[in-house]
């Protein structure tokens with residue numbers, strides 16, 4: 587089962603929400619889970635009604651199943667200090683570099699360097715063991731950059747390993763890539779049943795596969811219920827207005843055409859949406875990946891709704907029982 591689960595997807599499709607729900611699902615199954623954020627938006631803190639996350643792992647949820655969710659907002663500057671400390675024991679030199687502005691350069695000017703630090707820190711948490719040699723976290727879930735950037739983001743250490751051919755930086759980069767390209771890792775893509783995000787999902791999967799990064803699931807988010815059965819859908823989309831008007835009358839909806847017409851138009855719109863969603867479902871089915879579906883929560887996602895989404899993921903085996 588994937589110990590490192592990376593959640594990407596088109597912006598606004600629900601990456602942060604799904605990553606958090608996945609972490610909760612695993613905790614409910616009794617696992618100790620670390621939820622990491624790399625984009626500096628404090629989206630996780632918001633979701634869990636907690637204060638802004640400091641650069642340290644902090645428990646944000648405990649489940650009845652005995653599992654726990656820790657959270658960490660990885661900050662590139664602090665990760666760079668860790669990195670220098672780890673490889674060169676440059677604690678004080680690191681601070682001197684900071685004074686010189688080298689760190690601003692590294693973390694804001696060179697995005698590649700930033701990504702090396704972020705992926706490196708996440709993989710460190712994946713590999714970390716306690717004194718007894720057990721993994722500190724059963725799972726690490728990353729609220730990752732969007733689909734358009736995810737392959738480059740995860741693959742950045744490949745470039746580094748190629749640039750620094752020997753030495754500690756080379757070894758570190760290779761160790762990170764070993765984690766990312768192994769079955770320990772699964773990259774999930776969140777999408778909506780709409781043409782643009784589905785297309786981005788298909789493109790993203792092709793890119794990930796070309797880079798030999800392990801693709802996990804497609805998670806279809808904000809799925810709206812179908813209100814009409816097949817027969818009704820055909821009637822609504824076929825413009826069989828007379829017929830619908832008659833059944834409305836039979837159902838007791840009597841009234842002017844001014845009342846009936848908007849109802850019929852709404853039904854036709856609904857039928858059209860269902861048709862478009864089916865096309866997108868077919869495209870997704872063609873990708874040959876396991877999927878999970880999460881409903882649209884009408885009133886927005888609060889903590890209660892987040893737990894509902896987590897339960898939904900567990901039911902669909904997206905928590906962990908099924909190998910990705």
Ligand SMILES: Nc1ncnc2c1ncn2[C@@H]1O[C@H](COP(=O)(O)OP(=O)(O)O)[C@@H](O)[C@H]1O
Pocket residue numbers: 595596597598599600601602603604629807808809880881882883884886887
């Ligand atoms: N299943 C859902 N039902 C209703 N609203 C959702 C759902 N999933 C996410 N949202 C809402 O959609 C918005 C974007 O979600 P978010 O997780 O922040 O997306 P991303 O991280 O991809 O930008 C947020 O307001 C969030 O509460």
Ligand SMILES: [Mg+2]
Pocket residue numbers: 601602603629729
């Ligand atoms: Mg987000």
